[in-house]
Amino acid sequence: MNAETLISTYFQTGSLPDLPADHFIDGAFVAPVNGARMESFDPGRGRVFADFARGDAEDVDRAVESAVRGFEIWRRRTPAERCRVLNDISCILRANADLLAVVESLDSGKSLAEAQGDVAGSARLFEYYAGAADKLDGRSVNLGGDSAAFTVREPVGVTAHIVPWNYPTSTLVRGIAPALAAGCSAVIKPAETTPFTALLIARLLVEAGLPAGVVNVVTGTGSEVGAPLVADPRVRHVTFTGSVATGVNVMRTVAPNVTGLTLELGGKSPLIAFEDADPEAVADGALWAIFSNAGQICSAGSRLLIQRSLRDKVLPLLVEKARAIRIGHGLQGPDMGAINSEAHLNKIAGFVDRARQRSVRILCGGNVTTDPANGEGWFFEPTILDGLAPDDEAVTQEIFGPVLVVQDFETEADAVALANGTDFALSAGIYTRDIGRALRMARAVDAGQVTVNDYWAGGIELPFGGNRKSGFGREKGLEGLDAYTRAKAITLAA
Ligand code: NAD
Numbered sequence: 486m487n488a489e490t491l492i493s494t495y496f497q498t499g500s501l502p503d504l505p506a507d508h509f510i511d512g513a514f515v516a517p518v519n520g521a522r523m524e525s526f527d528p529g530r531g532r533v534f535a536d537f538a539r540g541d542a543e544d545v546d547r548a549v550e551s552a553v554r555g556f557e558i559w560r561r562r563t564p565a566e567r568c569r570v571l572n573d574i575s576c577i578l579r580a581n582a583d584l585l586a587v588v589e590s591l592d593s594g595k596s597l598a599e600a601q602g603d604v605a606g607s608a609r610l611f612e613y614y615a616g617a618a619d620k621l622d623g624r625s626v627n628l629g630g631d632s633a634a635f636t637v638r639e640p641v642g643v644t645a646h647i648v649p650w651n652y653p654t655s656t657l658v659r660g661i662a663p664a665l666a667a668g669c670s671a672v673i674k675p676a677e678t679t680p681f682t683a684l685l686i687a688r689l690l691v692e693a694g695l696p697a698g699v700v701n702v703v704t705g706t707g708s709e710v711g712a713p714l715v716a717d718p719r720v721r722h723v724t725f726t727g728s729v730a731t732g733v734n735v736m737r738t739v740a741p742n743v744t745g746l747t748l749e750l751g752g753k754s755p756l757i758a759f760e761d762a763d764p765e766a767v768a769d770g771a772l773w774a775i776f777s778n779a780g781q782i783c784s785a786g787s788r789l790l791i792q793r794s795l796r797d798k799v800l801p802l803l804v805e806k807a808r809a810i811r812i813g814h815g816l817q818g819p820d821m822g823a824i825n826s827e828a829h830l831n832k833i834a835g836f837v838d839r840a841r842q843r844s845v846r847i848l849c850g851g852n853v854t855t856d857p858a859n860g861e862g863w864f865f866e867p868t869i870l871d872g873l874a875p876d877d878e879a880v881t882q883e884i885f886g887p888v889l890v891v892q893d894f895e896t897e898a899d900a901v902a903l904a905n906g907t908d909f910a911l912s913a914g915i916y917t918r919d920i921g922r923a924l925r926m927a928r929a930v931d932a933g934q935v936t937v938n939d940y941w942a943g944g945i946e947l948p949f950g951g952n953r954k955s956g957f958g959r960e961k962g963l964e965g966l967d968a969y970t971r972a973k974a975i976t977l978a979a
Contacts, residue, residue: 666966784941
């Protein structure tokens with residue numbers, strides 16, 4: 486079925502046909518041992534559209550057992566075979582892009598266009614790592630004399646992937662594509678509100694030729710599925726994407742097993758605009774940086790740091806553009822979709838309500854709302870807050886919604902101090918025509934990725950990750966392979 490047919494089926498029936506509803510273990514869908522189920526909501530309507538397995542430690546045990554067997558098969562495949570299978574996976578994702586994008590949009594609340602971009606990027610990730618699978622060479626080391634020494638890169642083993650709800654497909658794929666290229670196997674735990682694309686992708690991987698057991702998916706809650714998965718000593722690397730609090734918890738859990746860990750956590754990233762920047766470009770950049778995916782992005786540009794002399798040229802433009810954003814159900818072509826869950830919507834509203842009580846200036850938005858077409862769903866207006874102290878909770882904490890805070894600065898040194906003034910260090914954008922200043926700022930700002938005169942430029946080929954409380958480790962790019970391989974030194978004495 487193409488996207489149009491799927492969408493009309495959904496609006497006629499309230500669900501989609503043939504959605505997978507069970508765990509995916511050892512190449513097949515299997516019911517949870519305990520028989521428990523949970524519901525998934527369409528955030529655009531605030532209604533249940535399907536249910537799925539609510540797993541527990543017994544299901545996790547079966548999935549890890551399957552991944553241990555899968556690893557023994559997959560690690561023995563030649564790099565050239567792994568390359569071919571990953572390329573075939575990329576093709577099968579493209580062939581099923583309509584289905585994946587519609588399901589992703591429905592489950593997460595994001596617009597279909599954004600979901601289509603996520604699926605296309607995920608196919609590209611497999612293509613990129615297919616190209617790396619047969620190039621994971623070691624090096625020959627000259628120790629002198631007649632001895633010989635070289636290194637080999639070996640896969641780390643079974644890997645666990647804990648996935649959040651804001652980018653269910655792309656976060657999952659940026660972890661498993663390099664893991665598979667390296668020869669690892671995987672057990673995936675999708676977020677409890679967005680399980681379906683992971684299950685669909687797992688089935689497609691097997692259809693594309695990945696041996697059964699190499700990738701497994703167990704759905705359910707963080708405490709019932711995520712916790713036993715990361716605690717399992719057979720798991721040799723955990724790739725966790727989510728909140729700081731849970732990330733710290735996961736760190737504690739993996740410590741006794743000395744399991745490898747990548748943490749992709751939150752952010753409060755600055756977009757820094759200097760007086761020589763083009764006001765229109767700054768307003769468009771800020772809009773894109775905070776209102777994409779309704780601000781539910783770890784690397785969202787959630788703070789606009791603006792040089793005082795530029796304020797009056799940018800803020801009126803920005804407010805006008807923010808007010809023009811069309812909110813609506815993800816499958817009906819809005820500029821901005823829904824908030825993923827009612828609980829998260831309340832959290833965003835709490836931040837803004839408390840700011841209102843502190844008499845923070847609200848330049849636009851500030852309210853919970855619904856789809857203007859029918860009064861349904863979980864939405865929040867595009868919101869801009871101004872006049873906040875550097876230690877205000879709306880400045881220091883991740884709101885993870887369509888809420889931009891504006892901070893003024895006078896000098897370059899002030900801009901650096903504000904930019905680095907939170908516990909997070911994930912991304913940054915710098916707008917200036919002065920190349921010297923751009924380079925100084927790019928070095929001075931603590932972040933995993935910095936973009937000049939744009940936001941989120943680059944992509945799959947560049948490493949992505951954070952510093953400080955935004956986490957550690959890098960995904961994407963060739964650096965994304967490092968977590969999934971380890972070097973072994975082999976020396977032959979003469
Ligand atoms: P969360 O921490 O609540 O949940 C993330 C995942 O962890 C979910 O799958 C959840 O079920 C699981 N989980 C919960 N408790 C667990 C436990 N004890 N052991 C193992 N797994 C457990 O985060 P969220 O609310 O789903 O996601 C939003 C957060 O994710 C934001 O803070 C955002 O910044 C962050 N995020 C970061 C990146 C990045 O690349 N840095 C990308 C996307 C999201």
